Structures are given as C-alpha cells and as structure tokens.
Amino acid sequence: MSEIDPISLKPAIEKYIPLGRSGLLPALHAAQKIYGWLSESVASEVAKNLNVPLADVHGVIEFYSLFYNKPVGKKIIRVCTDQACALKGGDGLLEHLCHHYDVKPRQTTEDLSLTIEPSPCLGLCELAPAVWTMDNERSTIGDGAQEEDRPSSSVYGPIRELTKNCGDGTTSLKKYGEYTALQKALRMKPEDVVAEIKASGLVGRGGAAFPTGIKWEGAAKAVADQKYIICNADESEPGTFKDRILLLDDPHSAIEGMCIAAYAIGANKGYIYIRGEYPYIVPVLETALNEARVAGYLGELFDIEIRVGAGAYICGEETALFESIEGKRGFPRVKPPFPTTNGLFDKPTVINNVETLCNVPLIISKGSLEYRKIGTEKSPGSKLFCVSGDVTQPGLYEAPFGVTLRELLDMAGGVSNFLRPERSRRTRLQSVLFGGAAGAFATPEHLDVKMTFEDLRAVGLPLGSGVVMVFDETRDMRDVLKRLGKFFAHESCGKCYPCQMGTQRQMEILNRVAKSETLPEDFIRLQDVGWTMTDASLCGLGQTAASAVLSAMKIWPELFMESNGLPLEKKDERGKKATGTKVKAKPKKTSKASRDAEAKPKPAVKNIAKNKTNARRK
C-alpha cells in the first residue's frame, strides 16, 4: 500500500474536527474512502486531529466489521450467507464468485484489487441471494452479472398507507407535497401532539414494541437545554428490509415524522443513524434533507444529521447507537437511566424506528380516531411485513394488523419449492421464522393466528421487526439454526459474560447439531446456555440470542439429540454405537493461534484481508 500522505487526509476530515470524539466514525469512514483501509499512520492522524486517545481509536476500528486495519481490495464483494439468502443459494454464489475470481472467501488478491467476503444479512432478503459490492466508492447491488446502483423495491399488500409513496423510485419533495402534517402539528400545542400520538395507540416498530406516545411524553417532560430525536435506521435484524425501502423510496415521511417528534418533545437536533451496508440510501437522504431545508422545514430550530454505521448489529440497540454516535465502541449501556432522560450525550432523547416515524405524519394528518380504524384495538394501524424465503413472491407487504399468517402467505403466492419450482403447489409449509434472528419459529398450526402484538404474544411469537421468513418442508432446519448461531456469535458486543461466551458456546453446539455430531447432553447444555443468556444478559441482543433456538428445541427436539441426522429406522441400529462414544475432536484453534498461523506461510493469494472481524468467523 502506498505511503499515507496526511495532506489529503486533513481536508477530508476537517469538518469532523469540531465534533471531537463524536466525529470519529465519520472521520474514519472518510479516511477509509481515501486509502481503502485504516493503517497505523492514518489512524494516528485521525486520533491527533480529533483529540481521541490512540488506543480508543484502535478499539473503535476493531469493533466495527466495515473498518479494516489491514489492507483490503479496492473492490470488496460481500455475499450474504444468512438464512434467507442461504435458501436461495447464497453459499453457492459465494463459492462461484470466489472460483471465478480465483480468491478464497475473506482473502484479498495480491494486487489488492479484490476481496470477497461472506456477510451477515444485507437487508436485501427479498432479493436473495444478495450481493453488495463496493468498488472504490461505487456501491452496487447484484450478483456480478447484473449490477444496480440501488436495489429495487417490491411492495405489495391490501393497503398502501405507509407505503403509498413506495415502489416507484425515490419520492421527491415536489411529489411528496408539503409537510401538511407538520404544519398541522405546529398549530397544535406540543403536549397535544404527544396526546394525539398516545391516543393513536402507536407502538414502536423497531422490535421492542414500546408505546411511542409514552416515550415522547417522558422526553417532553424532561428538562434540559438540549434534546435529541433519533431515527433508528440501523436495520440489521436478519430478514428485515422494510426501513431500507421506506427511506429509499419515501425519505420525506420519516423526516416529517422526525420534525413532528422534535416539535412535540422540544428537540433541536436530530440524527438518522443508518447502517453502513446501506450507502446507497445516504445520497437519497442528503437530497431529501436539503429539499426540506430549502422548504424551511429544517433549519436553525431543528436540523438533522446523517450518521453512518460501520457493520455492527448491536448498534441498532438504542444505547449502543448513542455510544456509536459519540464515537465509541457500540457497547450497550445499563438501563436505567433510560434514553428519555439520559440518552445521546446524556441528554433526553427519543429514538424511534423508521417505520414508527413514518406512522407519525399519518396519525397527525388523519387524527388518531381515523387512524385507529385500521388494525385492532390493541394493535392499531397497518404493519409492514418483510416476507422472504420460500414464497412465490417475496417482498414488503403492508397489511392491517390482524391479518393472519395464512392470508399473508396467500398474498405472497403461497409456499414455493425453490429447488423444484414445478412442485411448489404440492410443497407444504414447514415453519416461519417470526421477528428475525431474535424471534421464534412458527409452524403450520399458527397459520390462523392473527398477527397483532397481543395475539402473537399469546402464542409466544414475537412480531419483532415484522420478519416473516418462510421455510418449506424440504428445508433442513439445522442449517437455519447453525446460521443463527453464527450470526449472534459474530454480533455479540462482548460486554457481558452470558452473551459474550454464551453466543460462542451456542454456535459451537449448533454447529455440532448441523453436522449430526452432537455430544451426550448437548440438549441440556444448549438449553442452559440459552436460558442463561435470556435471563441474565445485559441487553436485548443476549436476551433474545437464544429465542429462536429455544423455540426450535420445543418444536423439533429430535434435531438436537444424538445422531439426529439419521432417518428414523437407522437410528436404532446406530443407537448403541452412538451413545456416549463420540471421539473428542481436536481442540479448535484459538483466534490468536489462527492469527499467528496466518502470519507464517505466504500462500499465492495473500491472506491479508483476514483481519479482526473477518478472521473471526469461519
């Protein structure tokens, strides 16, 4: 890699210097854009300019998967290998691309032109198998044969309230029209705006299902010189892609929602925190924000800044997100205190999901009474469902709360058989992963459950972020579970012990399950790890990291028993041999050992892309 000249770095990071530590992520992004990766000298320059301790800057680079402290290719192809994509041949595509370019996964070509990496969910699940390519600064979506600058939006469903401006490219302000809901809100007293949101019964769509009005009220009542409103667009829950479509096609809805929230709680500054894997949304948002500034909706009283994440699912957790904006590793904070009193920069903060905020202009425009005409008493309004996997027509479905799973699957053309499409009509549903990786599995017996917060809760299914990932009867659920295990082990922040070690142990056991190499007592071991994470973890990640696994253990206990892969009749034959005679496999290399091992031999293709995060997970 060429010598680093700080001359070109300085102008690129200059505007972040006044932000101090809070400018760290933007500055690192800017630096990485110039050099492709973050070398020691670049990192020290950034540290010096922003006045952040060196060790802290290094700690931050190490935390985020999209920051590299070893050279990587100018072009990086990331292939999603999470659940929805795996169903559509994600692994095969990764293999094919590696073969085609003659590199191994996570390796960089000697001339530093290309790196290919497997990736966690890219938020493109309905387009599976998903591939995201960064070539210098150009971001594209597509499998190499077909490349697009932005992903297409497939939007369906019986009602189009939230999605009325979606499916047809970005909606400009001209097309969106004036912010009439904001204008109406400004004629109301702030407390009346809060009251209207409360009356609407709006519940957060980011996964935690917290009543939005109550959250706003808390922040409105807090006394402080500065308050913040944050739009959570980190969307990294495997299977979720709704916020991508909302922001890409209808950025003004979310922005108007933020303006109304800001007025209601008295915030003077807003942030949109968007995941690093969605770079193509950033210019769309910038344009929309500028349009809103020109129109006078944003300005001195209230303005919005975009912050881009860098590859960390945990940064969708609200307090980890604050830490990330503050320029730190995305470690969740202990609660209480809660964000409404001690949020970003320790100030009262309202953080809402994109979809939640998009509901706000609707509610204010129509009034809560009218809004409540859709949906059910306890789950008013419409909901976006991210339908992926084995259905004929994956995509984003808007439907009123109360729609059943059966109705939703019918809308999506029914269960399909990916490998043998001609058999689709005879292919039956095996299960549905509800709510994402942090969710739970539903089975055909749940087909007629109404999809509302209350009905789903009654049968132990979380609505989560609206993920409906469908598996047909031919799918091996052990493979799905293995990927879940890997996802959480990769994404645990490492702060608290139950999740830091539990996600690792869970992954190890699920790997054994997938290979039919379970050890005696793995069932109980997995259960103990799962319950310990659920009961004792510090944040929502660890508390839900075993949720889907524990639900699978209830539905398919046989998968977790010894010699699980064998057909029933063979089980007896092997039975005696299998019990308790598992030969201990060689202990796995530790991460440190594998790092050392890499340093030694120099293969034809340099192994340099294998740094930090990438070296971690096989």
Added chain:
Amino acid sequence: MITLTIDGKELTIEDGKTLLDAARENGIDIPTICFHEATTANALCRICVVEVEGQRALQPACIVKAATSMKVQTRSEKVIRARRTILEMLASTLDLSESLEIQNMMHDYGASSSRFPDAERRESDVKDDNPMYVRDYSKCLLCWRCVQVCADDAQYTFAINFTGRGFETQIGTFFDKAIPETSCVLCGQCVGVCPTGALKPKREFLLEQGMSPNEISVLNTGRKRRK
C-alpha cells in the same frame, strides 16, 4: 429508609443503597466478579444477578438500587442456573488457575470445569514487554477494570483499550504496540485492580519463573514494591 424482602427476610436499609449492599449488610452472600469499589460499575459479569419479583430478566444486584417493597430472591433456580452456567463458560474459556475466588464460586455452585467439551478457548501468548508488569490475557476475564483505571476512573492515560468483539474481545494497545511505545506511564494501577493474575508485577512473574530476588533486583524491574 427502605424496607424490602430478600430471601423471605424483611430488611431495612438506607436510601440509595444497592441490592448488593442490602444483602451484604445483612449477611446474605451474593457473589461478584466485575464489581470493584474503585471503578465505575458496568454490571457486565452478571454473576451477581438476582430474581426481583415482577421483572422478567434477572437483575444485577451490584447496581440495582433497593426500593421499598421489592421482593428479591438471591438463590432461586433461575439465579443458580445462570451463575453456574456463567462460571462453567468462564472455565471453558480461560485459565482460572490464579483466580481462587472464582474457583471457590465454582465449588459453591457445583459448576463443572468440563461442562463444555470441544469449546474454543481464549488463549494468547504472555506479553512481557516492559520493566513493570507482565500481561497474560489467557487469564483475563474481561472485567474492564484495567481499562477503566487507565482511563477516566483514575489515571487518564488511555494506554489500553479493547480489541476484537464478542467472544474475541481482548484488552490491547494501539495496533498491538508494546507497552513502552504507548502512553503508559507504568503507574501500575491496572495491575493493582486485576483480579486474575492476567496482569502481574514483573518481579512476581520472575520469582514464579524461578529467579532469585537478587537476580531480579539487578534487572531493575520498574518501581520498588511498597511493603
């Protein structure tokens, strides 16, 4: 004053105290690992979790404030399972040979050190790169105390921070530099708060390696230890 119930006993305690304080003042044992009077409590080891009536998740006693009419169980089935499993995962991850307190806890909770077969361990080479202390992160249980005293809990030196993420988190310096090349001032505060022998005075390390005190004094290993 606050009145609450712990393990069926009604107790009275001053306002602002934690559940841990309340338990300890009344002779009820709650184990702790990461908690330390001198550092900001992060409630990250979760070994001190207790069951509080009305709360779905277990609560870390070291930071949760006692409140009137709280009903707390320090030894429920859930609590025991969580503590035992955390201890078993620790034993399968790192070298606890010098963490006597944790070994005792394992005994108390019937935790087996071989509960997780075929488990990846967090191993690393001993880093002996400065005259004052030796770092053996195979023994590190990530209590964060060293990072905190090096930063705004005491020294404001910011020589160490974290590397990696999740299971692969470790304590490290800027681009893995040797301690003398960092901002470290060899104050030794980190060594003082380390509970596991992961950070150890060089002198002690050399004695363990079989060197005599005389041989060591010639080496001039950092500051003299106060008696």
